Amino acid sequence: MKGVAGLNRHSGVPLYGQIAQDLEAQFAGAYEPGDRLPSVAELAEHYAVNRLTVHEALDVLVRRGLVTTVRGKGSFVALPIIRWDVRAGQDASLTQVMGARGHAVVNRVLGVVEDADPGLTGELGAAGALQRFASIRYVDDEPWSITSTWFDPDRFPRLDVLWRDRSSLHQVLLQEYGVQMKRSTRTFAALAADATEAEILRVPVASPILQARGLNVDEHGVAIAAVEHRFRGDRIQFSVELG
Amino acid sequence: MKGVAGLNRHSGVPLYGQIAQDLEAQFAGAYEPGDRLPSVAELAEHYAVNRLTVHEALDVLVRRGLVTTVRGKGSFVALPIIRWDVRAGQDASLTQVMGARGHAVVNRVLGVVEDADPGLTGELGAAGALQRFASIRYVDDEPWSITSTWFDPDRFPRLDVLWRDRSSLHQVLLQEYGVQMKRSTRTFAALAADATEAEILRVPVASPILQARGLNVDEHGVAIAAVEHRFRGDRIQFSVELG
DNA sequence: TAGTGGTCTAGACCACGCT
DNA sequence: GCGTGGTCTAGACCACTAT
Known part of the structure; x- marks a missing residue:
């Protein structure tokens, strides 16, 4: 399962951006709000990248309010925004x-x-x-x-x-x-x-x-x-x- | 000039956060809007940290709109916000x-x-x-x-x-x-x-x-x-x- | 104790702007 | 060609959670 997601290392788009996009696309369907995402290590293996690269991808999603991370527990699809x-x-x-x-x-x-x-x-x-x-x-x-x-x-x-x-x-x-x-x-x-x-x-x-x-x-x-x-x-x- | 800025590696506050705070404090006085900051390499040497750590500090300031970075040119104190x-x-x-x-x-x-x-x-x-x-x-x-x-x-x-x-x-x-x-x-x-x-x-x-x-x-x-x-x-x- | 995310290092390569 | 910021790797250590 290495590099299966179709990451392109020469497209000009950084890998962490591609991973963030790929994860976000899965939030419509594959994941429910509150679901735990695979661990950083698992995602790193899945995408065949370094852990830091996965971390940068999650960082993008966290800053956009789509993902919540808790040290020691994991990363979670953010709960629907209450406005x-x-x-x-x-x-x-x-x-x-x-x-x-x-x-x-x-x-x-x-x-x-x-x-x-x-x-x-x-x-x-x-x-x-x-x-x-x-x-x-x-x-x-x-x-x-x-x-x-x-x-x-x-x-x-x-x-x-x-x-x-x-x-x-x-x-x-x-x-x-x-x-x-x-x-x-x-x-x-x-x-x-x-x-x-x-x-x-x-x-x-x-x-x-x-x-x-x-x-x-x-x-x-x-x-x-x-x-x-x-x-x-x-x-x-x-x-x-x-x- | 190593570690002169008083970074504390055991305070619980990440180094990049301390560096971001230190730089922000200097924007009132030492720097004018539009001024170029020292290069990432220079800042890394000044604070005695890795280049990536400096990059993370600048990233915080960029996201807050205080700094603008231009690849190939340098990092600059953001122009005063026109509201x-x-x-x-x-x-x-x-x-x-x-x-x-x-x-x-x-x-x-x-x-x-x-x-x-x-x-x-x-x-x-x-x-x-x-x-x-x-x-x-x-x-x-x-x-x-x-x-x-x-x-x-x-x-x-x-x-x-x-x-x-x-x-x-x-x-x-x-x-x-x-x-x-x-x-x-x-x-x-x-x-x-x-x-x-x-x-x-x-x-x-x-x-x-x-x-x-x-x-x-x-x-x-x-x-x-x-x-x-x-x-x-x-x-x-x-x-x-x-x- | 094992697994999680968070931070940091050393080193590498790349894209870009200037001269 | 050289200096700049941007990205990525491999590996390490830490803080925190759960069991």
Whole structure:
């Protein structure tokens, strides 16, 4: 069974690319999501290439989200991607939407720091420095997004204490300050995860990240918070009604 | 100058990751965008590691868009990312916006095929199969996005002929059919480029792609086209004012 | 202990750009 | 021809999982 798959060493296409393509083609039919692939050693023998070459092929598929590798266990066809529409309208927070569907959403506040970003301070109409909250959102114990939220501490005193380990910021604002927070503007970009983000979100370095930045306002349209979300690209999409 | 950079072989962090971090840190200060980095061989000697290990470090930075490598020439600090806000409101097409700023926008129609996607057919209220236009958008001769656009051929007969090699679809629709096309809904996701997309957009495989799907409507709010853009993540961001 | 994927080395050859 | 990055091999060692 050597070289049976028809690898071409002089086609200009690297062997690991050909192997990745060959494996991907088999995912439609021969493999089910969750199936274990042959081990690196077995694949290396099957394709008659070095183990490293197989590893590079798997690396391509891992970065594309088609394969998951676990050290000591094996390589697996990735589970079908669960995409959630975070419909942009109104006041529906992810915590509420997902909670209604029976998912456990936990928001963990990592910490609060002073941040004197002049642009954001102006947008929020603050007099002094802002408080920046860093938090991670987990859905069913899986990390989904990293969020930075900037508030004016003069407008929301003691928020750093009140928001500690409570899932929903929306709830805290409503119950403690009587403020109904809504999304106002959002800017979307596709980024690649750096080492820190990758570790927090448990994805490979350089995985796609959907970045959503913008402003949140109260019921009178007054800006009360600046937000930056970094969603795992394999878990979230964002829907918007325009104009 | 061997091992001078303080690489730690027993920290659990792979050497290529440490090297990537070390290089990235130097980009703020020691290097300017466009500067050539030392060659792989020089870096290997500097860090006292194998060439392959350096290559893996550069690979991380390339995938994150921080470094560009050119075979036969060298590795270079990537040029500053030009991000363009495609403000979502109204009828402003990218062609118009960029043209007004002095950039040459060319839209090349790759081809037209029949596509009987039942979901899209229903959304467009079409009776029969749709026409799917595949096109690539170039800004200053650089590929920026791959677009698929679905039309009802009964509503826009001969569009496949009229839109060949004309930059602006908006213009064609306005001049030939008297229709003012606007964006209606958009869904954003972050994906990883597959081999085909990567080649067309001239980016590495698995680079971040900002996918925007949705509907376009005429001045009466009637759906006339379904659209899917795949933007290079390093070239485009999308801004939206929410309701 | 055996099997898995992850990293690293030394060395080789290739494709490409420049001079 | 020479230097560049890209690919590939053979072999080694490691970290982790399961039994």
